[in-house]
Amino acid sequence: MTTRAVVTGCGHYLPERIVENTEFEKTLDTTDEWIRSRSGIERRHFAAEGQTTSDLATRAARAALADAGRDPSEIDAIILATSTPDLTFPAAATIVQAELGMTKGFAFDVQAVCAGFVYALANAGAMISSGQARRVLVIGAETFSRIMDWSDRATCVLFGDGAGAVVLEAQEGDGTSDDRGILATDLNSDGRHRDILYVDGGVSTNSTGHLRMQGREVFRHAVEKLAQTAETALERAGVGSDEVDWVVPHQANIRIIQGTAKKLGLGMDRVVVTVQDHGNTSAASIPLALSVGRARGQIKQGDLIVTEAIGGGLAWGSVVLRW
Structure with missing residues (x-):
């Protein structure tokens, strides 16, 4: 038998303000x-004044917990992927932990920019497989609107705010690719x-600073590295691309996704x-897409x-899982 980290619930939250192109x-x-x-982008959501990353993350976390039928007291750990923390x-x-009323377990952030949720998911899966935790709340949340240079048309039109979350729970599998849960990961x-x-x-x-990006260079690296990491993770999982039901990529640019x-x-x-x-909601984009999908x-x-993502660092990676 093999202990797998299985998604038992998911949820997301988007700020009320919608900004059309x-x-x-x-x-x-x-x-x-x-x-x-x-970019393929038509609209995005921006956080309200005073609305923080932890606010968005907490709302997404509550939605995921409700979907999983779990109380916060049943969660062993929170891993929050973000590049825009409150403080x-x-x-x-830890702010989310307090807002949820959790008084036990542990909570920490992961910073790998747009690849953050993939990194967080890989860490949570390893903790569950090793017995460090039985149930982990994994969140991606960002308020990128706080770090935009509003005079730079090449970047400020691309990003949005939001949060998504999943609940991972330990379940026993047979150790084959037919198991539910995380089957393989690849981080770079x-x-x-x-x-x-x-x-x-x-x-x-x-x-404080503003986001800076060389778009053509990012695009050049993205398609090659994202395909490569996905292929590596699929090989480790022992499955072929023809067996994949869904690719849930980092939602940065439709041309990167298509490529x-x-x-x-x-x-x-x-x-x-x-x-x-x-x-592009950075670390929030994959859990958002999972919840919406x-x-x-x-x-x-x-x-x-x-799931696959690439972000500043450069950092990139993928996770293969059976829902």
Whole structure:
């Protein structure tokens, strides 16, 4: 028998304010058509004044817990993937822990930018497989609207705020690819490329900073690395791409999503796409897409799913799991 980390619940939360592409036409040299044609994005959500990453994360966490039929007291750990925490410290995960009324277990943040949820999922799966925890709440939450340079039309139109969460629970499997739960993971980073996607400030530099990105370079790395990491994880899981029911990718850019699917030999009818409605929500994008895909009736129990993401660092990775 093999202990697997199985998704038993999922949920998401999006701020109330919806920002259509046309809103940017008032302040930038851009158009709705320009944004759509280059990114596939039509709208995104922005957090309200005073609304923090932990606020969004807590709402998504409560939705996932309700879906799993679990009380916060039954959770052993919270792992929150974010690049936009409320404070320098403590970890936003501990703020969520308090908001949920949890008085036991442990909570910490993971920072791998857009790949953060994949990293968090891999960590949670390893903790469950090793017996460190039985139930882990894994969250991706971001308020990227706080770090945008609103004069940079190449970046500020791409990002949005939101949160998604899943509950992972230990279940026994046979040790085959037919098991439910996380079957394989693959994580990578290469700091040599850190200057193509970064924020030009931080605590040690005594400034807040704004997001900076070399879009063409990011695109060039993204398609190749995302397909490669997905293929590696599939091989480790002992399954082929033809067995995949759904690819749930990081929702950064429709052209990256399409390019990666093509490299994997998969049609877009097997890809969950939400980028048009949410923009790039960084670490929140995969759990958001999982929750939306399940709500749409696309993702069903027993489906084989590949999630993959790439973000600043560069950091990238993938997870193969059976829902």
